[in-house]
Amino acid sequence: MTAPLSVGVVGCGNVALNFHVPAYLALPGDYTLVGLADPSPDRLAAGARIAGLDDSHLHTDAAELIARADVDVIDVCTPQHLHRDLVVAAARAGKHIMCEKPLAATPSDAAAMVAAAAAAGVRLAVMHNYLFFPEVVALRGLIDDGELGTVRTVTVDMLGVVDSPGAGGSVWRHDPAQSGGGVLVDMLHGVYLAEHLLGEQATAVSAFVDSVIDGDRVEGIALCRLEAGRRVALVNIAWGVGQGGIAVEGTGGRAVVRYRGDGTPPWAPFESLTVTTPSGGTRTVDLAGGQELAQLIADAVRDTVADLAAAVRTGRAPAADGAVGLHTLEETVAAYASAALRATVDLPLTGALHDRGVGALAYLDVAPQSLVAQRALFGPANSAAANSAV
Ligand SMILES: NC(=O)c1ccc[n+]([C@@H]2O[C@H](COP(=O)([O-])OP(=O)(O)OC[C@H]3O[C@@H](n4cnc5c(N)ncnc54)[C@H](O)[C@@H]3O)[C@@H](O)[C@H]2O)c1
Structure with missing residues (x-):
């Protein structure tokens, strides 16, 4: 017992x-919460x-908290x-x-960040908490058991995301x-979920993006294609009321996850996981109905921080480490670049896209007919309308 x-x-x-705070309080065997940092006194209180x-x-x-000798783990929620x-700073400490x-x-x-953690020999875990949703664990289990054969396509629809500006x-x-x-x-949760189910890292990305609010400087809809050799994932994410769901298709069958009213997780709770074989037989996997959003996220965040504690104890990698976090982020930047350049973008990213992320698009030859150009996406704030529109 450590x-x-x-x-x-x-x-x-x-x-x-x-x-996060409730998760640490719920795991007294793994963690003792010893400090909080925020520049806002109201938030601290x-x-x-x-x-x-x-x-x-x-x-x-935050520097004071990071410098404290009695702190083993820093959790960054800014x-x-x-x-x-x-x-x-936390890694160097x-x-x-x-x-x-x-x-x-x-x-x-x-x-x-990945380099700093590696140099310091500390664990860097990323809160990819949707990996711990029960239906995702069950789906990955079906794939690992070979029930779907070789996975060829994964579709993740999250077209009903609720916008929470900050x-x-x-x-x-x-x-x-x-x-x-x-x-x-x-909502890059959809990106890492798709790749987790695909079982291979994407090496090329293409996408359609557009804003859903006139004057907004960021996209509100992104339809993306992630290519991993002969496997491919379609990841469709938007603010609005569109459909949600997950489908995995392999040489031995397909599995489909549905959420309440064909809505988007985690706003719509899990409803069913079905497996269909090439002969047309369908079975429903025995899995309890899903939790509502608050409990679902609470459980998944708790499981993700518990996983870090186990990783620290055993020396294994966490469920999602810094390298996975970096790759997932690069996929989103590649999607933006693809929409702006109207071309497929290879991974890993290099040059300005690696250095500046979406900010690089201001310096690249963006296609004038792209919606990124026509809707003035990802540029600096240029009008009061852009700010008031949100
Ligand atoms: N994994 C998930 O399901 C999930 C859900 C929501 C948000 N997030 C992520 O969590 C992060 C925070 O999102 P949020 O919704 O809580 O944002 P938020 O706007 O509600 O809170 C951000 C907080 O950071 C504080 N802050 C700002 N600068 C700081 C500094 N230098 N030091 C310490 N505190 C500082 C702010 O005062 C504020 O209290 C984002 O990266 C977001 O993408 C993840």
């Missing part, structure tokens, strides 16, 4: 206070109430453009790290410099 890891949480916004910590454990400057400096997704706003930032009136999710993109990068 002692619990001491964890400090940086950023006391929506995801931290609703999910809200966090202190939930965590049951007194003022001596609260920090308006918007993604702030992840790099916090994660690099010898802390293991849990970092919210997307790993960063640019691939070069993500690569710096905490306290902030709209950082609609500012490409802070977010690194729109609905696709925010």
Whole structure:
């Protein structure tokens, strides 16, 4: 029996206070929550109430929390453009790290974080929490058992995503410099899920993207194709009321996951997982109906932080490590570049796309007939209308 890891949480916004803090409190054998950091005194006070910590454990400057000798793990829950400096500082201080997704706003930032963790010999885990949804675990199990034969196609539909611009009136999710993109990068859960089920990393990406709000600087719809040799995934993500679901097709059959009303997870709970063989026989996998959003995410975040504790104890890699986080982010940037250039983009990214992420599109030869050009996506704020539209 090893002692619990001491964890400090940086950023006391929506995801931290609703999910990360409760997850650590629910795992006393794995973790002791010893500190919180946020520049906003109101957010810190809200966090202190939930965590049951007194003022001596609260920090308006994250550097103080990271420097504390009694902290083993730093959990970074700020918007993604702030992840790099916090994660690099935590790694240099010898802390293991849990970092919210997307790993960063640019691939070069993500690569710096991966390198810092490797140099320090610490674990860097990314909160790819949808990997722990029960239907995803069941689906991966079917594939591993060979029930679907060789996987050829995966389709992930999340066309009914609810838009949450940011905490306290902030709209950082609609500012490409802070977010690194729109609905696709925010819901890149669909990208890593597709690849997890495909069983191979994509080496080429093509996509259609458009905004769904006039004047918005980020996309609200992204229809993407991820190619991995002869396997391919279609990942369709949008803010709106479109359909959700997952389908995996292999040489030995297909599996289909449906959510309530054909809606998008996690807003629509899991409803059924069916397997159909080439002869047409269909069976329904015995899996309990899904949880509503709050409990589903709470459970998945708890399982992801528990996985990091096990990874630290055993020396194995976490379910999603920094390299996976970097690759997943690169797929989203490649999708944006593909839509802008009207071409298939190879991975790993190089040059400006690697260095600046979606910000590189301001410097590349964007096709004038692309919607990225016509809808002025991913550029700097250029009008009051762009800001007020969200
Ligand atoms: N895995 C998931 O299911 C999931 C769900 C929601 C959000 N997220 C991710 O979590 C991150 C945060 O999202 P959110 O919805 O909680 O955002 P939010 O806007 O609700 O909260 C962000 C918080 O970070 C704080 N902050 C800003 N700068 C800081 C700094 N330098 N040091 C410490 N704190 C700082 C803000 O004051 C705010 O309290 C994002 O990367 C987002 O993509 C993941």
